[in-house]
Amino acid sequence: MGSLGTLWVSFPAWSQILLWDLLKIVAIVVPLMLSVAYLTFAERKVISYMQVRVGPNRVGPRGWLQPIADALKLLLKEIIVPTGANKILFVLAPVLAIMPALVAWAVVPFTPSLVLANVNAGLLFVLAVTSMGVYGVVIAGWASNSKYAFLGSLRSAAQIVAYEIAMGFALVGVLMAAGTLNLRKITLAQSGGFWHWLFLPLFPLFIVYFISGVAETNRLPFDVAEGESEIVAGFHVEYSGMTFALFFLAEYANMILLSALTTVLFLGGWLSPFDFAPFTWVPPFVWFLLKVSTVLFLYLWLRATFPRYRYDQIMRLGWKVLIPVTLVWIGVMGVVIFFTPWAFLFYR
């Protein structure tokens, strides 16, 4: 240990910071990738039980090694590049899809002290980074030189841009209530029991945010970008092996990210629902995980329950229902905060 310490001190200061940050990034990404793997397993199990089936139960004890087997299979499969495809962009697209899903974790606070970068404009950063996720889908569709993939990417681009607006407006409400862009401070603004969490005063925005989150991740009932009954598998129809696996990982990492953001913005992050004894014994990180898992379960539940939306219905819901709802609620909040004595309802 002593020799390790001297070795550490002998590094120049900048490389110490670099190594330390790299270590922190690994400490976030590795558990994230594991949870992505087991989220796929959880999804298959949850949906099977909802459909009165057993689900995967052959690989390992009670099927627990199934995601590992899936990952190995995808790693060993051949990557086929279609003729006439743009090779560079074809390979770049899955990377572009997964990059934002991982980068955004830099500003997510897990506990009061456990956050990689506690930046002032954290919420804006998350919005900007997640808005880049659509490029993976769009480029994949164009570079594959396939009609189905192209149609899927067009659908996805229109859908994501539409729902991003609703999502951004929902976050404006959070900003008005919390008065800061810093994700850690937004969570701290909700301290003091679950009735202080923002999902109560911002209930319409919370619902809009959740629905747009489902649409942004191309999950059912908004998965027309894949639409296997209409356009085979949409934007990733030409992808195989590890390139396909990256799209898959990106979708699930995005799901976990959006659940974590919903938790931080509306459900009080790491805070416990009650401020007295048995609840405060639970460590903050466990509360965070519990809330994220609950929101994730909602995603799985939605998939098992709803049929796919028709494309024009998706557009109508996004532009004519969700965006007006957010605008009205922002107006209500503004009027209440500035002109009525009930400002305490919204502003903390």
Added chain:
Amino acid sequence: MTFESLVFYFFSAVLLWSAAMVVTIRNPVKAALFLVLAFVSAASLWMLVEAEFLAIVLVLVYVGAVMVLFLFVVMMIDVNLAELRQGFGDYLPLGGLVAVLMVVEMAIAVGPAQFGLHKVPIPAALGSHYSNTRALGELLYTVYVYPFEVAAVILLVAIIAAIALTMRRRPDTKYQNPAQQVNVQARDRLRIIKMPTEHKS
């Protein structure tokens, strides 16, 4: 060379290279993607001068929304490269003249005389508690509130004009009325006929 200047030269080089690629590359989709790269590099440069709000909004608005829609359109255009190359020589003198004029104008307008180090000093490094977003918001909604509102109204006019231009009511278009679709009852669509069971003779 400090770390900051290293970062600055790296992103500047990427910005200039990608901006040059936007106008020289023939494939319009690739040109649009290089424009995205140029926006991201510019945002990184702004981040370097502690304008984090502007940097993030540049990525959010231009990369996240405008360029996606741009790609959306560009991807659907079928470009014939041979046709594009035709008439390059005819337009070269006029195009070259316009380009030279633009370079001269830009040099006059944004040259070192206006934006040199003596006019715009390096911003003082501010503490981590300083919120660029808050400072910008306070300035926009107090000192510059009228120009800001006027800009908003002009944008609104542009939105209405764009929608009005694309709204063409064609008499033969069939619309779906969602209210009617939702309100439909089973008895409107389905008729159950009762009939006695027939036995095998």
